[in-house]
Amino acid sequence: MTRTWSHDRAHAFFSRASWNPDLLGISLSHLIVRQLRPKSAVLTAAVDDTLSKRRGKKVFGAAWQHDGAATGPRGVGRGTCFVVLGLVIELPSLARPVCLPVMARLWRPGQEVSKVDIAASMIRLLAACHHGRRVHVVADAAYHGKALQRRLEEPSRCPGPGC
Structure with missing residues (x-):
């Protein structure tokens, strides 16, 4: 890729462009569904959270959190926790379904918003955009x-014209 694009050009594109992660996720979900x-067909969405282990004082959102994959008696790890929503798809070439992630949001301990709140928000958004x-x-x-x-009963609307 360095022969086609310089590293600076790619970095400028990803760091300075205006991104709306929800619209990107909805666009990706429409592409997958289409x-x-x-x-x-009924859409099957899978929700889970995952801890990405990170160290350092400047890592945004990093904290000591429950780690379901931790070995040992403590079951905690330091890092960032993302709540991820994916679409479960059956592909003819595979023997079992796969989950294709379409949205993820950072959860931080000590905030008023819980992981369940984040999951419900993403599910409502996905459902609203797939009328x-x-x-x-x-x-x-x-x-x-x-x-x-309870959280899924709250109304939701699409964030942009592409829904």
């Missing part, structure tokens, strides 16, 4: 039950 799902499609949600026990169901 190419890989039949028109009448008329039924959306099934798959999640682990942290997102299961009335806490998420």
Whole structure:
């Protein structure tokens, strides 16, 4: 790639451009649905959170948090925790479904917004932007039950014209 584009040009594009992660995720979800799902098919969305281990004083959002993949008795790690929403897709060339991530949001401990709030917000946005499609949600026990169901009943609207 360095022969085609200089590193400075690529860095300027990604660092100075105006990005809306939600619109990017919705656009990506529309592309996936249009190419890989039949028109009448139900969308299956998977939600989970993941800890990306990070060190250093200047890492935004890094804190000691629960780490489901931690080995040992403590089960904690230092890093950033992202709540991720993906679309579960069955591809004919594979024996089992795959999850294609379309949205992710940073969760920070000590904030008023919980991981369940973030997940519900992304699910409502996905459902609002795929009008008329039924959306099934798959999640682990942290997102299961009335806490998420209550939050999903709140209305949502698309953030831009592409929805």
